[in-house]
Amino acid sequence: MRFIRHINGITGLKPRKYLRSSDKENVERLLQSTGIFSLSEIKVAIELIEDGLQKGSFSEYQFIFADFEGETVGYISYGRIPMTENRFDIYWIVVRKDMQCISIGSLLLCEAELHIAELGGMYLFIETSSRSDYKPARDFYRKNGYLEVAYIPDYYSKGDNKVIFMKALSAN
DSSP: OOOOSEETTEEOEEEEOSOOTTHHHHHHHHHHHHTOOOHHHHHHHHHHHHHHHHHGGGSSOEEEEEEETTEEEEEEEEEEOTTSSSEEEEEEEEEOGGGTTSSHHHHHHHHHHHHHHHTTOOEEEEEEEOSGGGHHHHHHHHHTTOEEEEEEEEEEETTEEEEEEEEEOTTO
């Protein structure tokens, strides 16, 4: 793995591509730390972890975790989009609130992009909300080379629109 282990004054950041049973609690803590995600959103994220734990390499979900001093401080989940040719979704990318803005999210995203390219992926998609509290996420995607390609009004609820970002992988 090409993960940088020293960024912005943090030494010892370790990548992990395998699941542990404790990741259900780790992911729940990470999502809660942001103060953004609803209980139903957190439940869905945990369901992906459970799927990965139950099915192992047969799960449609891939994960990369960022661990620091024995604690999970970020993770990304992604997978192939069924019935498409070499297209992948990024399902979740979360960094613990007190460790945001030090490039952990960008490192996780870069690692996932490299792995997806190795799997033959050509295009990545990310869906998010248009709510104001999701603006930092949308800015993050743009900063990392994703283009806004679709906007679906009132998708999640009245006034909460779905915003879809896309990135073409240059290696393909």
